[in-house]
Amino acid sequence: MAVYRCSNTVIGYLNLLTLLASIPIIGGGLWLARSSATCESLLQTPLLVLGFVVLLVSLAGFVGACFNVAWALWLFLLVILLLIAALLGITVFGFAVTGGGGGVQVPGRMYREYHLEDYSRWLRRRITEDRYWRAARTCVVGSKACAKIALWTPMDYLQRDLTPIQVTTHDRIKR
Template identity: 65%
Template sequence: MYRFSNTVIGLLNLFTLVASIPIIGAGLLMAKSSTTCESFLETPLLVIGFVVLVISLSGFIGACFNVACALWVYLVVMLFLIASLIGLTIFGYGVSSKGSGVEVVGRVYKEYHIEDYSSWWRKRIEDPRYWNTIRSCILSSKTCAKLASWTPQDYMQRDMSPIQSGCCKPPTACTYSMETMVNYQDPDCYKWSNDPTLLCYDCDSCKAGLLENIRRNWHKLSLLTLFMLVFLIAIYSIGCCAFRNTRRAETDYPYAQNRITKIIPRWDYYW
C-alpha cells in the first residue's frame, strides 16, 4: 500500500496531461481566427495549456518511473500554483467588493455608475486599447439587438442584464426636449446615439455594466476557486508522500525495512 500515493499521482497527471492537449488546440485555433473576442482569449489558453502540460508530464514521470528530481520540480511548481491561487483569490475579492446597481423608480432593471467600482478596474477599462477590444466583443455578441423589438411597456416591466442596461440605452434620467438640453445632465446622455453600431457603447454606464457583469461572475466562481484550492492542497500532500516513496526506492531501502540486520540473541537473553 505504500505505493498508493505514486499510483494516484500518476493517474491524476495522466488525466491532466491528456486534458491539456485540447486546451492548447483551442488556443491555436483561436490564434487563426479573425474574431476579436476569440483572439482575446488566445494567450491565456495557450499559457494555461502549456503550464498544465509541463506540470502533468513531470508529475507522471516522477511518480510512475521513480524519478525524484521530476517529482521535486512537480511539487515546487504545485506550491507556486497554490500560492498564486491564494493571492489571486484575495486580490479578486478586494477589487470586486465595491460596486452594485442602483434601483430605478418604476423599472425592474438597475443602472450602474462607473465611480462605484474599484479604481484598479476603472483605470484598465478606461484604457482605449482594452475598451476598443471589449467594445467590439459586445457589438459582435448582438446583445443589444435583443432589445430592438421592445415596446415602451417592455422597458417598464422587463429586466435587463448589466450590459444591456448600460450599453443599449441612455440613462433613464436623460431627457431630450429643447428645454432640458441646456440644463445639466449625465454626460452619457450626450454620448447616446440611435445608430445600432454606436448606441451607448462609449458611455461610462456601458463600462460600469461590464464591470458589474465581471463582479457577478467572480462571485459565482468563488466557490469553484475554494474547491480548487482544497483539491490542489490535497494533491500536493499526496505528491509529498509519492516523493518520499521515490526517495526510499532510490536508496534501495523500501518502506518498513530496517537497515540493522538481525543477530542471534546472547545465551542469557531469555533469562
C-alpha cells in the same frame, strides 16, 4: 514501502487525468485561433498557455510518480505551489477591484444598474481610459450582445431582463 507505492500510483493516475484534460484546453485555444471575433481571440493566448502549463506540469508529476524520478516530483510540487499562489493572488486582486460593485435593483425595472463609482479607483481609471474601452466596445459590438435591444420599444426596457453587459453598454451609448 506499500504506502509510498500507493501514493505514487494515485499521483500518477491524477496526473494522467490532468494530462488528458490539457488536450481539450489546448484544442480550445487552437479552435479560438480560427475565430475572427475580438472577444474570442483575446482568450486564445491565455488558453494555450494554460493548456501547455497543465500539460507540462502533469507530465512532470506523471514521470516523477511512475518512474520514481525525484527531481520531476520536486519540480511538480514547486510549480503546483506557484500556481496555487498565483490563483490565490488573482482571486484576492479580483475581489479587491470589484468589491461593492454588485449593482443595485432599480424600482420598477427587471434589471440591476451598475455604477462605476461602486468599483475601485484603479478599475475606474482603467475602464474610463479610451484605449481600454475601445477594446471592450469592439468586443461587445462583435458579440452582437445588444443586437436585439435595438428593436426594443421603451416599454420593453421596463419589462425585460437585461444582462449586466447590456445595461452597461446601453448606459455608455446614451451618454
